[in-house]
Amino acid sequence: MKHYDAVVIGAGVLGCFAARSLCRWKLSTLLLEGAGDVCTGITRANTAIIYPGYDNRPGSRKARMTVRANAAFPRLCEELEVPYKRCGSLMLSYGPAGDRVLGQKLAQGRENGVSDLQLISGQQAEELEPGLKKGISSALYAPGTGTVNPWQLGIAACENAVKNGCELRLNSPVTAIGRQGKDYIVETAGECFSCAVVINCAGLSADKVQELLFPPRIRIFPDGADYLVLDKNVPAPRHILFHETEEKGKGLTAVPTVEGSLLLGPSRRPLTEPYAVEQKGIEELKAQAAKLLPGLNMDMMIRSFGAVRPKPQMMELRAGEYVPTGRDLGDFPMDRPEPGFFSLIGVKTPGLTCAEELGQYLAAQAAEYLDAEPNPDFDPRRAAIPRxxxxxxxxxxxxxxxxxxxxxxxxxxxxxxxxxxxxxxxxxxxxxxxxxxxxxxxxxxxxxxxxxxxxxxxxxxxxxxxx
Amino acid sequence: MESCDVLIVGGGAAGIAAARAAAEHCWGRILLAERGEAPGGVLLQCAHRGFGPGLTGPEMVDELMKDFPRRVELWYNTTVLRITEEKTALLSGRGIGLRQLAFQRLILATGCRERAFGSLGIGGTRPRGIYTAGQAQALLNQKGRLPEGPVAILGSGDLGLILAGQLSEAGCSIAALVEQKAQCGGMARNRRCLEQYRIPLLCSATVSRVCGGAALEGVMIKDLDTGAERYLPCKSLLIAVGYEPERELVRGLEGAEWLQLCGNCREIHPMIESVITEGKTAGYDCVT
Missing domain, CATH: 1.10.10.1100 (BFD-like [2Fe-2S]-binding domain)
Known part of the structure; x- marks a missing residue:
């Protein structure tokens, strides 16, 4: 049985960055992925936004990581040769309820250290984005918001991890985890590995992976979401747009992607079937987009897809059964049920923004636990496919x-x-x-x-x- | 910069006709850029006898290329990437490398593309096994491969019907031909296969949902009159819901006096004769 210092379970964007960060230390690392390719789960279908950090509760790990990650994103994308567009965002309000939310976000952002946030007038917002529906009452302008292609980022991180010595096994869903002294034994369909550290980044299956060895602590109750994509020839807005409607939770997000297309969504709804898109959701998005961007030609839609949004819940034992407590987790759900076992269960927004930060954090924890030395040969650069x-x-x-x-x-x-x-x-x-x-x-x-x-x-x- | 008098983009029926006509009237350098390795365009994947005097697509291409004027330079494996207002083209190909070319006149004969599944807003998952009708036709006629049956076909226009007939003949089972309109869309001669092979035709219906994980397992068929939905098991879904003129190259340049569009990139033609006529007219227009 082959032994590794660390085994990372799940090669989505988070697992790939955890593996890459582990390579910064003198640690032998194995990255396991159940599917035949990397980045085919949550990473494949999401909103592709790099957030500036005004959405998160001051003092939280999320807020700290997001602000740091956003500042570091140009450097990261340069290292990994991944296209990154720091296009800025406008959060738009058309009434008093929205204005209040924007005011709170501004204060929160300032407290978090997002220094370039600006509350601007409707007229200023219209000047920045002439295609918007008239009557904007105020807008929160965040020049630091950006967009990246999530799967390109994850694949680049994975390639870089492999280049730095990490081993990658695809088609290897984890079927069992056991213990042998202080070590963990990770079993896949065909093989067994022993390791001192397990890093569980199994995305939607992260709760099940942890429960192979430990009692439930956090479980994922996924929601569904729909997205649609308009062709790059559509006159797209230049900024990422968040519509803060007067009725909570009904707003649209519009992202001018690095490819030049326009991504609209997510429409939030209960999960019907994993990665299925609902026609009702598509229609809703079209209607919201027509309201916010009246000139948009919806015939330019080229694709729609469904996404799964993890919603983690704390679990507790009540009368012999594990039930969700209903308490909001609030921060990034990181769990360490026993020394050497680290789990990210149900990471939501801004997980993509913080992928590198989360990876560094996990790797640092593992390195501390294993008393590892930094790897002086680590090379952060990855060469992209010529374009x-x-x-x-x-x-x-x-x-x-x-x-x-x-x-x-x-x-x-x-x-x-x-x-x-x-x-x-x-x-x-x-x-x-x-x-x-x-x-x-x-x-x-x-x-x-x-x-x-x-x-x-x-x-x-x-x-x-x-x- | 290298230059020519007439640049024709696309070597299908329209482009070939345009090149022949231009060669009769224009004494300058005429260049035809075709991204495939041979002339013919979409005709090359049409095995049915639907062209001219009962010819197959490839036979029609031979006919069109008979005594093709030698002075027209044929650049195969060449993709035109960009056209500028200053009358230059950017071309790329494995033989020619990357080149810039100045021209006097441009004839766009880029044909059409099929409406994509993604533009239809159909719900459900996105498994393997969804093809456009043209892809299925190319698979069958150029590679001798069948889509996995049973097959559902969305759209009962001529392409959907021809495909249903050809697939049935090749031994592939057709689960249904689904048509949004109240009646079958195609020409009578193409409709014959429905009876011949007992292909179920579902009118006033559409595909409302795609089902399956990695591979397609079935589709939901929605009755557009009653709204009722039912499940239809199938391994492949072929999309035959029409074409869009392909003229992205000249987006924003429409109306330039040096530019002419002919064939399916100008408008969709049901018959090849009118494609050829339009190509000719465009070519004759290039008098120098």
């Missing part, structure tokens, strides 16, 4: 000359070449979705209508060792 479409003419020409596969454009909508797709497959994409997450091929208006068969053919070639 011809983002290069100036001369550089793109040189790249195509050096490697003609980068000259053959397979995805027309997003201008993605055969070379990029081949590289994505070499880096671990096992299906069309994996190629899409790594290259953007198929994200555009024809949704893979023209490139999908070509990509499937390349995947097939690779499986036969011909790529």
């Amino acid at each position: 011809p479409a983002a290069l100036p003419f001369a550089e793109r020409k040189a790249l195509v000359e050096a490697e003609p596969n980068y000259g053959e454009v397979l995805c027309l909508c997003e201008d993605v070449s055969r070379g990029e797709i081949m590289e994505a497959i070499r880096r671990g994409a096992v299906d069309v979705e994996g190629v899409k997450r790594r290259t953007g091929a198929g994200l555009g208006r024809c949704q893979g209508g023209r490139c999908r068969l070509l990509i499937e053919a390349l995947l097939e070639e690779y499986r036969h060792g011909k790529l």
